[in-house]
Amino acid sequence: MRTLLASITALALTGCTGVPEGIEPVTGFETQRYLGTWYEIARLDHSFEEGLSNVSARYSLNDDGSIEVINRGYDAKAGKWKEADGRAVFVGGENTGHLKVSFFGPFYASYVVFELDKEDYSYAYVTGYDRDYLWFLSRTPEVSEKALEAFRDRAKAEGFDLSELILVEQERHAQGQK
Numbered sequence: 001m002r003t004l005l006a007s008i009t010a011l012a013l014t015g016c017t018g019v020p021e022g023i024e025p026v027t028g029f030e031t032q033r034y035l036g037t038w039y040e041i042a043r044l045d046h047s048f049e050e051g052l053s054n055v056s057a058r059y060s061l062n063d064d065g066s067i068e069v070i071n072r073g074y075d076a077k078a079g080k081w082k083e084a085d086g087r088a089v090f091v092g093g094e095n096t097g098h099l100k101v102s103f104f105g106p107f108y109a110s111y112v113v114f115e116l117d118k119e120d121y122s123y124a125y126v127t128g129y130d131r132d133y134l135w136f137l138s139r140t141p142e143v144s145e146k147a148l149e150a151f152r153d154r155a156k157a158e159g160f161d162l163s164e165l166i167l168v169e170q171e172r173h174a175q176g177q178k
Helices: 004-014 145-157
Strands: 034-043 051-062 067-075 080-090 096-105 106-117 123-127 134-137 165-167
Touching: 034 145, 067 096, 123 145, 134 145, 145 165
Parallel strands: none
Antiparallel strands: 034 051, 034 134, 034 165, 051 067, 067 080, 080 096, 096 106, 106 123, 123 134
């Protein structure tokens, strides 16, 4: 019985760190170039981000080689900023854009970079362990219509349902923005 319980616990702790079938994480990933601030341009909404605008993510290197993740967004209903601190580690090699991120102790979720502007790291397309999770991240709070259309085209080609895609409001001078 202990072995069964241990197996179920292990599966629960690692079950959300996979890659959606048919999605390939980018290779040639360079951690140092990925660090810094990214703005959320579009997303498939989830309870942990529901109603948030001005969403950004800041990545920095921890002393142990893991990546500190600080996600931040403004909740207009509550009239305040919400912030979540997490930690990311690579699932495989550091040159592959597949990490697992934890905001809640030992519970990790996949962070799969499946498209990345490798020239200047100006945009990234990210998913989770399944196609219910999707983000379009940019180094700038606004992107061109052409860039947004390229994201939509790639996401559709990869099998994402974009019927509930949210374009994230990014105010240039949002009060309290760090």
